[in-house]
Amino acid sequence: SSNLSKHKRYEDSSARWKMPRHSRVLQFMNVETSEDQDEIDVRLKVQDHTRQGTFLRLRNRDFRHEALKNYSSPRVGSSGAKNDVQYLNSEPKTRTENPEYINSASPKSADLPSRHTRRNSTERPVRRLPKVLIIGAKKAGTRALLEFLRIHPNVAGSGPEPHFFDRNYHRGLDWYRNLMPKTFHDQLTIEKTPAYFVESAVPRRVFDLDPNMKLLLMVRDPVTRAISDYCQAASKHPVRPFEQMAMLNESQGVVNSKWSAIRIGVYDRHLYHWLQVFPFEQIHIVDGQMLVDQPAAEVALVEKFLGIPSFINDSHFRLRSFKGAFPCLVREDGSIHCLDRKSKGRKHPRVRPNVLRYLRDYYRPHNERFFRMVGRTFDWNG
Numbered sequence: 204s205s206n207l208s209k210h211k212r213y214e215d216s217s218a219r220w221k222m223p224r225h226s227r228v229l230q231f232m233n234v235e236t237s238e239d240q241d242e243i244d245v246r247l248k249v250q251d252h253t254r255q256g257t258f259l260r261l262r263n264r265d266f267r268h269e270a271l272k273n274y275s276s277p278r279v280g281s282s283g284a285k286n287d288v289q290y291l292n293s294e295p296k297t298r299t300e301n302p303e304y305i306n307s308a309s310p311k312s313a314d315l316p317s318r319h320t321r322r323n324s325t326e327r328p329v330r331r332l333p334k335v336l337i338i339g340a341k342k343a344g345t346r347a348l349l350e351f352l353r354i355h356p357n358v359a360g361s362g363p364e365p366h367f368f369d370r371n372y373h374r375g376l377d378w379y380r381n382l383m384p385k386t387f388h389d390q391l392t393i394e395k396t397p398a399y400f401v402e403s404a405v406p407r408r409v410f411d412l413d414p415n416m417k418l419l420l421m422v423r424d425p426v427t428r429a430i431s432d433y434c435q436a437a438s439k440h441p442v443r444p445f446e447q448m449a450m451l452n453e454s455q456g457v458v459n460s461k462w463s464a465i466r467i468g469v470y471d472r473h474l475y476h477w478l479q480v481f482p483f484e485q486i487h488i489v490d491g492q493m494l495v496d497q498p499a500a501e502v503a504l505v506e507k508f509l510g511i512p513s514f515i516n517d518s519h520f521r522l523r524s525f526k527g528a529f530p531c532l533v534r535e536d537g538s539i540h541c542l543d544r545k546s547k548g549r550k551h552p553r554v555r556p557n558v559l560r561y562l563r564d565y566y567r568p569h570n571e572r573f574f575r576m577v578g579r580t581f582d583w584n585g
């Protein structure tokens with residue numbers, strides 16, 4: 204049904220469907236993926252014989268690969284991405300005089316923060332490797348954090364999750380750099396890949412690239428996180444009830460600790476691997492619950508950690524506007540930008556209280572250890 208609604212959306216918004224053949228993509232303006240990476244939303248400028256500078260938006264699972272591959276030297280050609288193209292009516296109105304700054308025309312641009320483009324500067328923005336990583340944890344609010352930080356003039360974030368240090372390491376640094384947005388010298392490049400936190404090979408690889416890398420680790424009550432993870436899985440394929448997945452033996456209270464939804468929440472174990480390699484001073488813990496309740500305050504702590512001027516404040520957020528619970532961003536023009544409605548704020552199932560209790564018991568010693576490691580406590584033990 205999600206496929207149906209996806210296509211319906213395009214039907215509604217556009218009569219024309221086909222990617223122009225042999226078109227050359229001039230510029231990717233904005234690339235966003237849903238958190239589970241199976242969708243991509245790309246705004247790009249293409250050129251072919253007939254339509255100079257058409258702006259397209261694509262949303263297509265297969266195109267993700269194509270888009271990433273072409274991110275730096277874009278060429279789509281007849282990519283086979285049919286039925287997934289939406290022609291945007293017109294080129295955005297602002298800042299089209301100078302094609303160099305075409306990225307800044309999109310308010311959501313992943314390439315350059317629109318309102319902060321140095322229009323008088325002679326400096327040419329270039330792609331740089333990240334100085335900051337959001338390493339996880341999965342389902343803790345990592346997408347929200349990245350979206351929020353991206354409104355900062357000194358921050359530029361890559362939209363999709365590169366998964367460089369885990370599954371794409373063999374592709375090399377040029378591949379990685381090409382996924383990054385173009386930045387000026389005073390902008391920090393950030394990427395987020397929540398899988399990094401739980402892959403034990405990753406810390407060393409990150410250190411080898413940049414021993415000064417700043418690491419943002421978001422955390423959320425591991426029980427709620429597990430349920431959120433379960434909901435994501437359930438949205439993709441049929442699953443058994445949460446209780447059955449989480450427990451090996453419910454009557455005896457044996458938790459299925461091998462299930463990834465459970466395993467990821469054992470924060471002390473994962474953090475241990477990072478602390479074998481990085482000093483704690485290079486890791487900043489972001490409280491996922493606080494990012495929901497008081498986003499400006501939580502982001503202010505991140506700004507401080509990153510050593511960038513304090514910029515993001517309450518006026519950037521509309522609290523509890525997304526699914527009644529989550530904050531959304533207020534854009535410069537006053538419009539509201541919420542995170543992807545399909546993949547965020549899913550309804551969590553009611554989990555049987557005894558299972559919740561077993562899970563709390565399971566996580567308690569891990570939580571306590573994690574609290575000691577980071578020198579603060581969270582309200583997770585129920």
Ligand SMILES: Nc1ncnc2c1ncn2[C@@H]1O[C@H](COP(=O)(O)OS(=O)(=O)O)[C@@H](OP(=O)(O)O)[C@H]1O
Nearest residue numbers: 238341342343344345346347431529530547548549
């Ligand atoms: N502002 C805002 N809008 C929407 N959602 C928000 C926001 N802030 C935090 N969250 C929480 O983010 C949860 C998803 O976490 P991630 O983005 O880390 O997921 S992922 O790892 O990228 O898959 C998502 O999990 P669910 O509640 O299960 O949907 C939200 O709880």
